[in-house]
Amino acid sequence: MIELRQLTKTYGDKVAVDGIDATIRPGVVTGFLGPNGAGKSTTMRMIVGLDRPTSGSALVNGHPYAASRAPIAEVGALLDAKAVDGGRSARNHLLALGATVGIGARRVDEVLAQVGLTEVAHKSARSFSLGMGQRLGIAAALLADPSVLLLDEPVNGLDLDGIQWIRELLTELADEGRTVLLSSHLMSEMQLVADHLLVIGQGRILADSSIADFIEESPGSNAVVVVSPDATALATLLTGNGITLTTREAGRFEIRGMTSAAIGDIAMEHRLRIHELTPVTASLESAYLELTRDSVEYTSAVPTHEKAA
Numbered sequence: 001m002i003e004l005r006q007l008t009k010t011y012g013d014k015v016a017v018d019g020i021d022a023t024i025r026p027g028v029v030t031g032f033l034g035p036n037g038a039g040k041s042t043t044m045r046m047i048v049g050l051d052r053p054t055s056g057s058a059l060v061n062g063h064p065y066a067a068s069r070a071p072i073a074e075v076g077a078l079l080d081a082k083a084v085d086g087g088r089s090a091r092n093h094l095l096a097l098g099a100t101v102g103i104g105a106r107r108v109d110e111v112l113a114q115v116g117l118t119e120v121a122h123k124s125a126r127s128f129s130l131g132m133g134q135r136l137g138i139a140a141a142l143l144a145d146p147s148v149l150l151l152d153e154p155v156n157g158l159d160l161d162g163i164q165w166i167r168e169l170l171t172e173l174a175d176e177g178r179t180v181l182l183s184s185h186l187m188s189e190m191q192l193v194a195d196h197l198l199v200i201g202q203g204r205i206l207a208d209s210s211i212a213d214f215i216e217e218s219p220g221s222n223a224v225v226v227v228s229p230d231a232t233a234l235a236t237l238l239t240g241n242g243i244t245l246t247t248r249e250a251g252r253f254e255i256r257g258m259t260s261a262a263i264g265d266i267a268m269e270h271r272l273r274i275h276e277l278t279p280v281t282a283s284l285e286s287a288y289l290e291l292t293r294d295s296v297e298y299t300s301a302v303p304t305h306e307k308a309a
Contacts, residue, residue, distance in 0.1 A: 002024040004023070006057075007020050007021075021205070032183040040200055073144035116135060116165070131159060134155070194211050201294075215283070229273050234272045
């Protein structure tokens with residue numbers, strides 16, 4: 001388990017992480033999301049002692065990671081897949097890591113097979129592709145069979161087979177009761193693998209909930225698009241008592257708080273025409289973009305042709 005208590009990190013007058021509180025629990029995959037510059041990497045670095053908090057604490061299994069007697073046996077981390085001596089082979093890299101906690105060749109060969117690198121085990125790391133480097137980083141994280149996994153963009157550079165493999169691996173690790181914290185910008189993958197979400201923006205926690213609740217509570221969720229020649233009359237009948245219109249235009253509106261079946265029944269009762277009833281379910285991507293809209297540090301300019309339109 002990972003516990004963050006009023007965790008804060010400043011660099012001069014820049015507040016990178018601003019007093020966050022969170023508990024990352026075992027047995028689930030926790031997704032860690034946020035725009036660039038939000039504080040995700042800084043938070044993960046503080047968890048494993050690479051950055052020292054300005055104030056507050058980050059505890060792993062009840063104590064600071066720096067106090068662990070066998071760090072890689074407690075936390076397996078992939079924060080930078082390029083942090084490898086390129087002159088070493090994949091096997092020798094893992095043997096050197098394993099020697100710090102008494103792990104020998106047998107376990108090294110097991111994890112090489114697990115991540116699909118057996119055939120290139122004796123090749124130098126500098127010759128690896130991006131995807132192969134990611135697999136080696138994951139092998140290093142798994143080497144000492146840790147109870148806690150921190151993975152930053154683990155699918156970066158992986159092909160479709162590799163992405164499916166890491167998805168299944170993360171689920172399996174969580175099912176074994178391990179604590180899994182996963183950072184990624186790939187919303188489609190996060191929606192498939194994560195059970196719980198932490199969303200950070202401008203150094204503060206914006207959301208801490210199950211992924212199902214996060215999507216359910218999004219402004220774009222549980223809406224119904226109604227297209228009707230009698231839209232004005234129908235909208236007047238439907239609104240009120242917690243039922244709200246979110247968008248409205250000629251002959252069309254979007255409504256929240258009522259099912260398409262209920263809308264259809266009311267329309268029929270009042271002899272109002274309906275041409276379309278379309279339930280709208282928010283995706284993780286749309287819910288995330290809505291939540292972090294005001295926390296984005298770098299905003300792209302609107303393309304010229306859209307301005308003209």
